[in-house]
Amino acid sequence: MKKVYLAGQPAEYDNWKTHFSNLKGFDFYDPDIDSDQSSPDTFFPQDLKAVSEADFLIANPGLSPSEGTWIEVGYFLALNTTTPGEKCKNLIIIWNKGRGDWSVEFVKKAGFIVKTTKEAIKKLHEITK
Numbered sequence: 001m002k003k004v005y006l007a008g009q010p011a012e013y014d015n016w017k018t019h020f021s022n023l024k025g026f027d028f029y030d031p032d033i034d035s036d037q038s039s040p041d042t043f044f045p046q047d048l049k050a051v052s053e054a055d056f057l058i059a060n061p062g063l064s065p066s067e068g069t070w071i072e073v074g075y076f077l078a079l080n081t082t083t084p085g086e087k088c089k090n091l092i093i094i095w096n097k098g099r100g101d102w103s104v105e106f107v108k109k110a111g112f113i114v115k116t117t118k119e120a121i122k123k124l125h126e127i128t129k
Contacts, residue, residue: 002128005029005051007072008060008094016060016094019117026124029054051076056128057111058120060094077110087111089127092120 004026006017020028031037035046047068051057057076061069073091080088091111095104107113112127114120 001025001027002055003027003029003053004056004058005054006058008066008069009062016117019121023121047072048075052079056090056124058092058124063096063098073110085109092123094120
């Protein structure tokens with residue numbers, strides 16, 4: 001079973017994480033459910049441990065700054081590439097329509113960029129074949 005870390009906005013944001021709940025063959029780690037979010041002293045090490053154990057990472061930074069999401073993305077990228085500037089073939093980032101485009105070209109170099117959760121699911125199936 002492939003481990004997938006769901007990084008990003010809480011489930012309340014578009015309920016985006018619920019779209020993954022019925023996918024077969026994957027073990028999803030949702031930090032909102034699977035780690036103690038009461039303090040950075042608990043969730044930071046728990047979440048980064050889960051990132052390090054994941055085969056794939058799907059990030060949804062939403063429209064807010066999402067500093068935690070970008071830390072998780074960077075850590076996953078560092079663990080799953082060998083050369084600076086290398087694109088990670090196991091990283092999917094949902095770039096929402098309302099998010100500014102000023103940095104999207106930079107982010108595209110890190111992994112696959114999709115616009116919706118539905119596209120993220122399709123891409124996950126493609127890259128796991």
